[in-house]
Amino acid sequence: MAADSDMEKTEDPTSKKLDEAAEKGNIARSKELATALVLLGSSVGILIFGKEVANTTLTVCKRLLSLNYKDIFDENAMFTAMGAALTEVSIPLFKLFLVIAVAGVLGNILLGGYNFTWYGASFRPSKLNPLAGLKRMVGLQALVELFKSVLKVVIVAGVAYVLLVVFFDDIMALSLMSSPEDIAAAVYLLSWMFFGLCSSMLIIAAVDAPYQTWNHHKQMMMTKQEVEDEYKNSEGNPEVKGRIRRMQIQMSRRRMMEAVPTADVVVTNPTHYAVALKYEHGKFRAPVVVAKGVDQMALYIRQIADANKVPIVESPALARSIYFTTELDHPIPEQLFAAVAQVLAYVYQLKAYRKGKASRPKTLAKELPIPEGFRH
Structure with missing residues (x-):
């Protein structure tokens, strides 16, 4: 039973797994949200610039269909007219396409953020696996896609029917108008109907986006064993780290023991x-701690x-005070200079006395000048 529970994906995905999935292009994406925003952006662009595009197109058509006697016999007239027409139409069309492009970018990065990777476009033999394709066709994801397709048909058809009923009289009135008023009115009417149809796609996106987020999180879930393995791989195996730590301690102790005979x-x-x-005069600005330890290590140092x-x-x-305030191979803090200076002076006088070069030094004071903040 314990082994079965370890194989169940009960743990939230780690940031490392999410980052690795993002590098492969595996992030939460909603095609319905992207489609809805592109269509909605298109409808908004048509509402804003549709009249300008229609009027420009009408002007160009009048110009191209109105030929005078001189244009008929001019071999370059057609190319000149085409250049002028393209120049005149390109400006309003550029505005419209710009709105659509912005909507397309927002639709693709709104869920999951911006993510570019060559991994998704690269060739992989697994893409040609028929079993994987069959699994996609008959799995839960296929049922969800089928449900969304049916829902889209129902919603879009329903909204289209409502729009036709609401604007039926306006549509029929178009046949009674004369150009160019009928063109402007038709563009205005079709723009609002198109906007209504595109807005219906937001209902699909409102269902699909949360589902894609939930489904991606579910796919990224991890077993307890996977979490432990990832931790070992990223942080290092605890046993190996412990062994390395012990080796480092042993090397540090050996180095300290080698440095003790050189101490003052x-x-x-x-x-x-x-x-x-x-302390080496001229080399260090202050005495340096070459070894330190407590209990058993302190005994080794003394021996x-x-x-x-x-x-x-x-x-x-x-x-x-020195043990708690000074790291190994570092000079003592200047607050302890006075106390250590008395110790070193006593040691130097004691060495001179033993060599017969000086009188016996006075006993070292029991209370050395150690600031309150450095007493431990």
């Missing part, structure tokens, strides 16, 4: 914390320091 002093808690400091005769100084407050 090890400041301890004395048992829980230990930090090794190194290596003792074996290599690196001075060990007990200063619990300073050891904790």
Whole structure:
């Protein structure tokens, strides 16, 4: 039962899967919404520029059908008239086509946004698979498309019937008009009827767009196993990451242990914390933490320091302060300069005393100058 539940697509698609699907052109799209907006844009464009297009066309027709004696014998008259006609008609037609183009772009990006990919246009043998085509013909998607087709016929036919009933008298009155008034009236009437028919397509789009969004989300749903596999692939296998982390820690510890013998002093808690400091005049602006650790690591640092005769100084407050405020291989903050300077001065005097070059130094003060904000 657990295995069956893992194979059920119960999880929402991850952003990674949605992005990969979008790269292949698999996004929510509604052909009905795009068609509706193109038709609606066309009808709106005709309502706005239809009269201008009709009047321009009428003027051109009058010009081409009205020939004088000179035009009859002029060999270039036809080409001149055609050029003038195209120039005159192209301006209002360009306005109309521009509105249609804008509507077409909006219709295609309104649902799913802008997405361009060559993957959808590329050749793939799977497109030639007859079983896949048969599945599309008899599946749920085919039933939905059949339902939409029937719904379109019913709605468009119903709206067309209503428009014919409403504008019947106006349509019949066109036969009683004379040109050019009948042309302008006919364009006006047909524009509004076309707008009504195109508006009916919005009903189909209002049904199809939410369905396409839901259907795309359903197709993108993932099983729990798929989510886990994707996480492992993107974030890395936890076991591998854990092993890498352990190796990094081991390498860091080994590097610290190699750096302890070169340190000038090890400041301890004395048992829980230990930090090794190194100062090279002219190379660093301040002492640098070359090793630090707590508990077992602190014990290793003290053991290596003792074996290599690196001075060990007990200063619990300073050891904790350096441990929590300074990263490995970084200089100590300037707020701790005064306290560390006293420690280093004590260490240098102690080394000189051991070599017989100076008197025994005074015991290091128990309370070093550590600011309140640096006490841990």
